Amino acid sequence: MTVSKEPQRRQQAQLRPDSIECNGIAIPFRYCHSRRRTLGMTVRPDKSVIVRAPLRTSLGDIRDFVSRRAAWIARVWREFDGRPPVLPQSYDSGATFFFQGKGYVLTLEHGAAESVVLRGGSLVVAAPGKLEAPDLRRIVDTWYWDQARSIFPEREIECHRRMEAEGFPLPPLVIRPMKSRWGSYSYRTGRITLNLHLIKASPACLDYVIIHELCHVRVRHHGPGFWKLVERYVPDHARLRKQLNGIM
Numbered sequence: 001m002t003v004s005k006e007p008q009r010r011q012q013a014q015l016r017p018d019s020i021e022c023n024g025i026a027i028p029f030r031y032c033h034s035r036r037r038t039l040g041m042t043v044r045p046d047k048s049v050i051v052r053a054p055l056r057t058s059l060g061d062i063r064d065f066v067s068r069r070a071a072w073i074a075r076v077w078r079e080f081d082g083r084p085p086v087l088p089q090s091y092d093s094g095a096t097f098f099f100q101g102k103g104y105v106l107t108l109e110h111g112a113a114e115s116v117v118l119r120g121g122s123l124v125v126a127a128p129g130k131l132e133a134p135d136l137r138r139i140v141d142t143w144y145w146d147q148a149r150s151i152f153p154e155r156e157i158e159c160h161r162r163m164e165a166e167g168f169p170l171p172p173l174v175i176r177p178m179k180s181r182w183g184s185y186s187y188r189t190g191r192i193t194l195n196l197h198l199i200k201a202s203p204a205c206l207d208y209v210i211i212h213e214l215c216h217v218r219v220r221h222h223g224p225g226f227w228k229l230v231e232r233y234v235p236d237h238a239r240l241r242k243q244l245n246g247i248m
Helices: 005-014 059-068 070-081 133-162 196-200 203-218 224-233 237-245
Strands: 016-022 025-034 040-043 049-054 096-099 102-110 115-119 122-127 173-176 183-185 192-195
Touching (some): 059 070, 203 237
Parallel strands (some): 025 049
Antiparallel strands (some): 016 025, 115 122
């Protein structure tokens, strides 16, 4: 899946800088207006805060929105501070690759065709000739995509079945790599988007993200009502969020 860089540049150009101070903490943020119905916020791993607002929203309302979420922003920043640095993935023989919450040691073999299989505690990559890092990246990434396309829809169906009492239809599913989110639900399209890298997380973490996004079909915000609904289906969601924080 390719993403055009030109729309991304246009989107970045629309972001305007501003800041607030709350309880002695300065919170710089960037904001833009878009065709959406509610205010939304993203806190990225680099601690940048992005706010997207409906077209007619005043700057004062945007600042109030950030101020009301200042405690949450500070908590997320602390979580980011506690994370170990994310190192680039090594493609040397013996490197560790994660799949569904378990680590596998990269093992290279000669084979008649390119293939990837799990064998015991190894991720075995076979190919007819010597493979350089770019080739290994392509082969392993393709394998991750194949696994996600197989596993994610199955888990969405199962999670939706567990929530059948809510009475909403199964949303269409999109998979793509994301840098700062594990998933999202679009009220405009009715689709759930899952981060490709969830294939590296445990099945319990994957189910939590799916149920989190399914709950947004019912509740748009992240207020107490939303978390009460999440807890009904994932009682240990706080523990699973911490596990996910250790991955991205």
